[in-house]
Amino acid sequence: MKIGNYQLPNMSSLLLWGLLWEIIGRSGMTFFVPPLSEVVMTLFSVIGTPAFIKALSETAYAFFAGVFFAIAIGVPIGVLMGKSRLIDELLLPWVNMFLSAPLTALVPVLMVLFGFGMKSIIITTTLFAIWIIILNTRAGVKQINRSLIEMARSFGATARDAFFKIYIWAALPEILNGVRIGVIRAVKGVIIGQLLISIVGFGALFELYSANFLMAHFWAVLIVLFAMAFAVSELLAYLERRVSYYASTR
Amino acid sequence: MSQTKEAFAKATALDTEIAVSTRNICKNYGAVEALKNLSLDFPRGQLTSLLGPSGCGKTTLLKIIAGLLEPTSGEVEVNGRLVTGPGPNRAFVFQDFALLPWASVMRNVAFGLELRGVAKSEREAIAERYIREVGLAGFEKSFPHELSGGMRQRVGLARALSVDAKVLLLDEPFSAVDEQTRRKFQEDMLNLVAHENKTFIFVTHSIEEAVFISDQIAILLPRPSRVSEIIRPTGFRNRDMGNIRRDPEYLDIVDQIWASLRSYVE
Numbered sequence: 001m002k003i004g005n006y007q008l009p010n011m012s013s014l015l016l017w018g019l020l021w022e023i024i025g026r027s028g029m030t031f032f033v034p035p036l037s038e039v040v041m042t043l044f045s046v047i048g049t050p051a052f053i054k055a056l057s058e059t060a061y062a063f064f065a066g067v068f069f070a071i072a073i074g075v076p077i078g079v080l081m082g083k084s085r086l087i088d089e090l091l092l093p094w095v096n097m098f099l100s101a102p103l104t105a106l107v108p109v110l111m112v113l114f115g116f117g118m119k120s121i122i123i124t125t126t127l128f129a130i131w132i133i134i135l136n137t138r139a140g141v142k143q144i145n146r147s148l149i150e151m152a153r154s155f156g157a158t159a160r161d162a163f164f165k166i167y168i169w170a171a172l173p174e175i176l177n178g179v180r181i182g183v184i185r186a187v188k189g190v191i192i193g194q195l196l197i198s199i200v201g202f203g204a205l206f207e208l209y210s211a212n213f214l215m216a217h218f219w220a221v222l223i224v225l226f227a228m229a230f231a232v233s234e235l236l237a238y239l240e241r242r243v244s245y246y247a248s249t250r
Numbered sequence: 251m252s253q254t255k256e257a258f259a260k261a262t263a264l265d266t267e268i269a270v271s272t273r274n275i276c277k278n279y280g281a282v283e284a285l286k287n288l289s290l291d292f293p294r295g296q297l298t299s300l301l302g303p304s305g306c307g308k309t310t311l312l313k314i315i316a317g318l319l320e321p322t323s324g325e326v327e328v329n330g331r332l333v334t335g336p337g338p339n340r341a342f343v344f345q346d347f348a349l350l351p352w353a354s355v356m357r358n359v360a361f362g363l364e365l366r367g368v369a370k371s372e373r374e375a376i377a378e379r380y381i382r383e384v385g386l387a388g389f390e391k392s393f394p395h396e397l398s399g400g401m402r403q404r405v406g407l408a409r410a411l412s413v414d415a416k417v418l419l420l421d422e423p424f425s426a427v428d429e430q431t432r433r434k435f436q437e438d439m440l441n442l443v444a445h446e447n448k449t450f451i452f453v454t455h456s457i458e459e460a461v462f463i464s465d466q467i468a469i470l471l472p473r474p475s476r477v478s479e480i481i482r483p484t485g486f487r488n489r490d491m492g493n494i495r496r497d498p499e500y501l502d503i504v505d506q507i508w509a510s511l512r513s514y515v516e
Contacts (some may be wrong), residue, residue: 150318151348154336155362155413165365169352243352 034216043220051205052221058201062118063190066125070182074130075175078137079167088138095138099131103189107196121193121200128189129182136178140171172243180236187229269294269449270315270417275324277310284310286474288324292417292466297443297450299460301507302470303514308453309345309421311470315451316342316419328417338366341415345422347402349394355381356390358405362413373412380408384438400431411446420452424459432459437491439463457511461503462494469507471514479510 018036025035046052081088081095107124114120144167152166168175194203202225209218270292277285285307292298300308313319315326317336326333328340341362349358356374357364359381363373381390384404394402403423410418424432440463443450454460460467461483469479486497494500 145346145348147344147346147348148350150313151342151344152365154316154318154340154342155365156336156338157365161365166350169350172352 031213032215034219038216039219039223042216043223046217046220047224055201055205055221058118059190059194059203062121062125062193062201063186065122066190067129067179067183067186069122069126070129070133070186071179073126074133074178074182075137075168076163078134078175078178079141079163079171081134081138082141082144082171083167091134092138095131095134098127099135103127104192104196107192111197116198118198118200120197121190124193124197125186125189128192129186132185133175133178133182136174136181137171140174140178141167144170173240176236176240176243180233180240183232183236184229187225191225267293270326270328270451272311272315272326273324275311275314275326276322277307277314277319278322283474285314285321286476288475288477290468290477290480292449292451294449295443295447296465297439297452297463298466298468299452299454299464300468300470301454301457301460302475303472303511304455306470306472306514307475308455308470310475312419312421312451312453315417316340318342338413339415340417340419341410341413343403343406343410343418343420343423345425347394347399347406347426349402349405351394353393354390355386355392355394355397355405358394359408359412362409366413376412377408380412381405383411384408398431400427400435403427403435415448417449417451420450422453422455425455436463440491457504457507458495461500461507467503467507469510471511481507 021033021036024030025033025038077091081091103124106127107120110120110123110127114123148166148170149162152162157165190201191203191206194201195207199207202221205221206218209215209221268291272288272290275285275288276283288307288311290311300311302308310319314321315328315333317326317333317340328337331339350361353361356377360368360373360377363376364370368376378390381387384407386401386404386408389397389401394405397405403426407423410420424435427435436459439450439452442448443463443465452460452463464483465487467481467483468477469481470476471478481503483499483503485499486494489497
């Protein structure tokens with residue numbers, strides 16, 4: 001954004017929206033929206049409380065475990081689909097279906113299968129993140145230069161070597177892109193899991209605050225959550241830019 | 251004892267003659283015959299070109315020798331042993347270089363050795379020697395996208411040399427580099443053939459290039475693909491490189507090959 005000749009820093013438009021929020025909050029139009037200043041104050045008072053730390057660690061644990069499994073399972077499946085026509089034709093319809101399916105509807109089934117604990121939450125998180133990771137990895141592998149693979153074969157690469165030294169790296173820009181979108185979806189997954197399966201972590205805080213009409217607390221936690229999701233996503237976007245230089249020369 | 255010794259001597263004598271031989275190779279893609287009944291011998295220590303119009307199956311033949319493609323029927327022998335897949339006795343140089351874009355020149359050159367499980371310090375010492383040999387000293391830490399096309403192919407060549415395979419398979423290695431770099435490459439190739447005790451199999455579609463660098467030229471014709479002629483330029487082979495291109499024999503062979511190929515070029 002520019003004002004006159006002065007280039008404003010990125011996302012300075014947020015200031016405008018923050019101001020609007022403050023005005024609406026102060027006007028007392030609705031108790032759902034306390035003034036932003038109050039939310040920020042609450043935010044600093046909430047951070048550091050044992051309840052918040054507990055919620056954060058529970059959520060972070062479920063989130064990172066879920067993302068870990070989504071990557072550890074999704075990337076190899078994507079590579080296999082990109083390599084093998086047969087596996088691709090077997091799995092692609094399912095991957096596409098789950099990618100666009102309303103996964104929230106599956107959560108009750110997961111609860112029946114895996115109980116009401118952390119396990120179900122992690123599986124929900126994985127289910128939200130994994131499909132786009134598979135699809136992107138597959139797309140990345142499909143456009144690997146054939147001669148790189150022939151090169152590896154001609155120098156005697158084993159299947160394991162080819163996977164770790166060629167496929168993963170050659171598809172890395174697409175894989176990172178998939179992981180970035182997957183991570184954003186995983187945030188959704190972990191919160192939905194915490195709200196629907198067992199009321200723990202941030203889900204429990206949301207539940208607690210909204211049930212007791214502590215709207216400033218509610219917004220404060222939401223802002224923290226948004227900020228963390230945004231930070232992870234930006235970190236991955238940064239990594240993506242670092243490797244994209246070779247996307248065109250593979 | 252003396253008998254076995256004699257037999258052994260004979261065997262090695264025969265062995266030094268032909269490094270690679272293909273026998274009755276057929277390759278079909280569905281109903282299309284890419285190669286039909288192709289038999290060809292490649293003498294040890296020499297450079298043989300596979301020359302022909304596009305679609306005559308020369309790259310297919312090279313990849314069959316490399317073990318990257320399986321022939322529909324027929325067999326390939328390298329140093330008397332049947333080829334069943336890629337092996338350490340052959341190294342491939344690719345038309346599009348096939349370098350790892352995320353790896354430095356050093357790692358790219360050492361990559362063949364890395365796949366063979368050679369320890370890092372050892373393979374980097376070997377790679378360094380070949381990087382110097384192909385004239386890329388000082389570029390060890392560069393990445394492929396920072397190099398020109400000609401330099402990239404030098405990396406590909408160094409990688410193939412560093413695994414010390416007895417047979418080097420080159421698939422139109424200079425077709426993606428500019429004319430001047432190409433000439434330099436061809437001269438370097440002649441030096442390489444003279445100084446490395448290796449057998450070179452070289453696919454090209456350039457008549458001049460084939461005549462300039464080859465000890466033996468196999469002319470392949472399409473539909474169905476077959477070897478139509480084998481030419482061995484001899485007269486100018488041991489002369490000064492700078493004079494080859496105006497040697498009468500060189501010019502005659504170029505003309506002769508063009509005469510036999512022109513009707514296949516549309």
